Amino acid sequence: MRRLVTRGRHATFPLAVSSRAELSAAAETLRTALASDDLHVIASPGAGSARTPSLTVLRLVDRAEIHRLHDRLQALVAEFRELAHRLAAPFQLHVEPACVRGDPYPDELDVDGEAWSLYVHGEHCLFTSADSGTEIEVHTDCPDLIDPWFLLRYAESADRYPDIRAACVEGFHDISRMLTVAAIPLAPNPTARPDACPDEDAPAGGNPGATGSAGDLTS
16 A cells, blocks of 8 residues: 555545445544555545545655755745735724625725735635735634645745645645644634634644545545
């Protein structure tokens, strides 16, 4: 198995199971047997007659690569948080009050001379630069919060940190592992509104990327 699964090359095993509990147990058995922290098992329950339950094994970025990129990863996180704060401040002032009242709100903000379009959904807002096309998804009440998928999407849309992007062959799964191994907290500093910030020990949400799906049971 370890020789079969390489970076970008997966191994998938269909399973004859009748419940999610059986699928989860099979995934845990395989994880224990592999005993390798850079091999990641995804349990997919399948949907409809076209798909059957399966386990997929991915090889994630290794610890040596993560340690080599540690400073770059820290710089990316710091850059993301700095921009998130710069955008969240005028959002809280000019947009959030109207959202709370259910009134119309601006669909664009000018921040330091740069126009950003807004897509507000729940506690998040997707800001898109009209100039560069950079996209950053911000938790507007807690801009320090890092979601691995949103962090990677920012780097991709801004065309920055090519070394980090190149290391994320498996998208969300790689960037999430990098943050974990590098011991970079997802929400180290509560904002002035700490009641709105998720617990920093809680797992981040985000998009599992092309490798996963909404029904996948990952670990």
